[in-house]
Amino acid sequence: MIPYGRQDISQDDIDAVIATLTSDFLTQGPAVPAFEAVVADHCGVRHAVAVNSATSALHIACLALGVGPGDVVWTSPITFVASANCALYCGADVDFVDIDDRTWNMCPQKLAAKLEQAKGIGKLPKVVVPVHLCGQSCDMAAIGTLAKTYGFKIIEDASHAIGAEYAGAPVGKCTHSDIAVFSFHPVKIITTAEGGLCTTNDAALARSMQLFRSHGITRDGSEMTHASDGPWYYQQVALGLNYRITDIQAALGLSQMSRLGQFVARRREIAARYEDKLKDSGLQLPTLIEDAASSWHLYVIRVQSELRRRLFEGLRKADIGVNVHYIPVPSQPHYRNLGHDPALYPAAAKYYAEAISIPVYASMTEKDVDYVAAQILRLLDQLR
Numbered sequence: 001m002i003p004y005g006r007q008d009i010s011q012d013d014i015d016a017v018i019a020t021l022t023s024d025f026l027t028q029g030p031a032v033p034a035f036e037a038v039v040a041d042h043c044g045v046r047h048a049v050a051v052n053s054a055t056s057a058l059h060i061a062c063l064a065l066g067v068g069p070g071d072v073v074w075t076s077p078i079t080f081v082a083s084a085n086c087a088l089y090c091g092a093d094v095d096f097v098d099i100d101d102r103t104w105n106m107c108p109q110k111l112a113a114k115l116e117q118a119k120g121i122g123k124l125p126k127v128v129v130p131v132h133l134c135g136q137s138c139d140m141a142a143i144g145t146l147a148k149t150y151g152f153k154i155i156e157d158a159s160h161a162i163g164a165e166y167a168g169a170p171v172g173k174c175t176h177s178d179i180a181v182f183s184f185h186p187v188k189i190i191t192t193a194e195g196g197l198c199t200t201n202d203a204a205l206a207r208s209m210q211l212f213r214s215h216g217i218t219r220d221g222s223e224m225t226h227a228s229d230g231p232w233y234y235q236q237v238a239l240g241l242n243y244r245i246t247d248i249q250a251a252l253g254l255s256q257m258s259r260l261g262q263f264v265a266r267r268r269e270i271a272a273r274y275e276d277k278l279k280d281s282g283l284q285l286p287t288l289i290e291d292a293a294s295s296w297h298l299y300v301i302r303v304q305s306e307l308r309r310r311l312f313e314g315l316r317k318a319d320i321g322v323n324v325h326y327i328p329v330p331s332q333p334h335y336r337n338l339g340h341d342p343a344l345y346p347a348a349a350k351y352y353a354e355a356i357s358i359p360v361y362a363s364m365t366e367k368d369v370d371y372v373a374a375q376i377l378r379l380l381d382q383l384r
């Protein structure tokens with residue numbers, strides 16, 4: 001089976017993990033800050049806070065921005081559930097902004113219209129979470145301008161997009177956002193097995209996220225309510241969690257970061273090869289916006305909804321591990337029970353009826369790419 005995504009682990013990665021296992025620290029040692037520094041340097045951003053997953057990263061990002069009961073957080077309906085769940089964890093409500101038919105990312109025009117409506121009824125969002133679907137940045141300049149006009153904060157869900165660029169800068173630089181979040185799950189661009197990371201240029205937000213990552217506990221006297229009782233002393237100043245990443249994971253992440261450029265370059269080659277082989281197939285292929293260079297976490301094709309299921313099954317039968325990213329979040333039973341109605345997002349519904357994610361990962365061979373493309377063309381011929 002050719003999977004839709006998989007990690008690429010080198011001997012250097014293995015050696016880095018083993019070196020950590022035999023060192024003094026399995027967690028809270030030097031590898032975590034070293035990993036954070038390398039990611040911050042790559043992004044050209046001031047601060048990076050690594051945690052045990054992107055789900056945790058989204059949660060502490062919301063906490064640091066003060067999301068709580070009575071607040072509303074908006075995200076895209078076409079995303080993994082974690083982009084929305086982070087608001088529910090904080091006791092806030094979630095709402096969705098429909099996608100653009102071409103980029104499949106949150107549509108800035110629909111966002112603007114929804115903001116104007118929300119302003120009228122006094123229900124503006126506290127935070128908007130744009131998701132860089134498949135690794136292509138959202139139109140962050142437009143969303144950033146709206147943030148200034150309507151006074152909301154922005155958390156970029158860049159889980160798919162480490163190594164991607166927007167307007168000539170790395171995604172994660174936070175030029176138009178308060179915080180950006182990456183995922184290092186094995187199917188993503190680089191991996192720490194499980195892991196995530198927040199970037200920000202705001203020192204106070206970074207410190208706040210560090211506290212929420214580890215129980216809300218500080219050993220810094222300047223953050224305490226009274227003078228320290230002694231060298232053993234710490235204070236819990238907020239209700240934090242244990243979202244720490246281990247040194248073992250960070251060592252793997254550090255080693256993987258040295259190949260980020262290679263991984264993304266290879267994914268771009270694969271995407272270009274698919275584009276070339278499938279451009280006359282009648283499928284809707286990914287549309288790239290001018291300002292963005294995708295990291296190609298996913299390669300999604302869209303086929304008429306009547307054919308989607310049979311094409312999907314045919315590809316699975318041909319040993320190709322296709323998938324669908326994503327089922328619209330408002331259609332999930334948990335969200336329907338909260339009163340959400342997926343019919344409010346017609347572009348998302350149409351996308352969901354047509355989308356198939358085909359394999360793309362750094363170690364995928366040319367032969368595999370050609371096989372996948374040939375099977376798609378063969379099945380389309382049969383089905384049409």
Ligand SMILES: *Cc1c(COP(=O)(O)O)cnc(C)c1O
Nearest residue numbers: 053054055080082159183185195
């Ligand atoms: C993978 C993913 C997440 C969650 O990442 P984890 O590291 O598995 O918690 C969040 N948002 C999006 C868009 C993702 O693809």
